[in-house]
Amino acid sequence: MPGLRSSEKKLGQLSGIFRDAQAFRGMDPDTIVYRVWWWEPVPGGTEGGLFWGLTEIQPGSVGDEYYMTHGHRHAVLDRAEFYGTTVGEGMLVLRDESGRSWFEAMKPGSLHYISGRVAHRVVNTGDVPLRFVACWPSDAGHDYQIAGGKGFGARVLRQNGKPSFTLTEE
Numbered sequence: 001m002p003g004l005r006s007s008e009k010k011l012g013q014l015s016g017i018f019r020d021a022q023a024f025r026g027m028d029p030d031t032i033v034y035r036v037w038w039w040e041p042v043p044g045g046t047e048g049g050l051f052w053g054l055t056e057i058q059p060g061s062v063g064d065e066y067y068m069t070h071g072h073r074h075a076v077l078d079r080a081e082f083y084g085t086t087v088g089e090g091m092l093v094l095r096d097e098s099g100r101s102w103f104e105a106m107k108p109g110s111l112h113y114i115s116g117r118v119a120h121r122v123v124n125t126g127d128v129p130l131r132f133v134a135c136w137p138s139d140a141g142h143d144y145q146i147a148g149g150k151g152f153g154a155r156v157l158r159q160n161g162k163p164s165f166t167l168t169e170e
């Protein structure tokens with residue numbers, strides 16, 4: 001049925017994506033990390049349609065790693081997406097099929113085009129909730145297996161009080 005949808009992601013649902021497992025175990029699994037509201041004017045899977053969404057990621061960290069979305073590629077691999085930041089500061093972490101990882105800085109007014117086949121995740125590096133709008137094809141779907149389960153090959157960590165994009169061996 002077409003309509004407005006919403007979902008929330010709690011820490012307990014993000015097990016395994018943060019580096020510091022000990023810090024993670026010491027935190028309340030019911031803590032909400034992010035919420036998504038999105039409009040589905042056509043049924044999911046419709047070719048040629050678009051969805052529109054708003055994501056809000058809370059400020060916070062697990063150990064020295066900032067709160068972030070799980071991250072995904074599109075199940076229909078070649079589908080692209082736009083993100084537009086409205087409030088807060090963050091990093092859009094991207095990984096292509098060759099394994100290259102990079103980021104784009106997010107701040108109010110920043111617009112980000114995410115090509116098909118590129119995995120994407122958003123990290124809140126600020127002190128306030130990070131909000132961004134998104135527009136993606138209604139048949140894109142989500143694939144949460146990034147690089148065969150290895151992840152993004154990069155982490156955003158607080159170092160000397162500042163966010164640092166660090167490539168990893170993954």
Ligand SMILES: O=P(O)(O)OC[C@H]1O[C@H](O)[C@H](O)[C@@H](O)[C@@H]1O
Nearest residue numbers: 036053054055069070071072134
């Ligand atoms: O699906 P996640 O990786 O948890 O990201 C959360 C959400 O971020 C954005 O709003 C995307 O447009 C959504 O499609 C996605 O569901």
